[in-house]
Amino acid sequence: MARPSVSKKGVFMYLARKHAGEINWNYNTFKWYTRKKGIELRKAAVPHVAYETDPDEQIQVDWKENWYYVKF
Numbered sequence: 001m002a003r004p005s006v007s008k009k010g011v012f013m014y015l016a017r018k019h020a021g022e023i024n025w026n027y028n029t030f031k032w033y034t035r036k037k038g039i040e041l042r043k044a045a046v047p048h049v050a051y052e053t054d055p056d057e058q059i060q061v062d063w064k065e066n067w068y069y070v071k072f
Contacts, residue, residue, distance in 0.1 A: 006041060007041065008030070008034060012030045015030075
């Protein structure tokens with residue numbers, strides 16, 4: 001968990017979705033556990049700056065794990 005682009009909230013949400021029904025604790029419990037175990041995340045040295053471009057200048061791609069296709 002020592003990646004600057006990863007947050008504890010993001011890790012918790014990923015684990016909660018991946019192990020739905022198996023995890024019976026909330027985000028506050030997750031934060032307490034990570035503090036207790038000494039798991040800390042480094043803050044990004046340089047923040048990511050959002051900017052806008054003209055239409056047709058860039059493309060955005062969203063990544064999704066575990067895709068499945070349904071044929072009609």
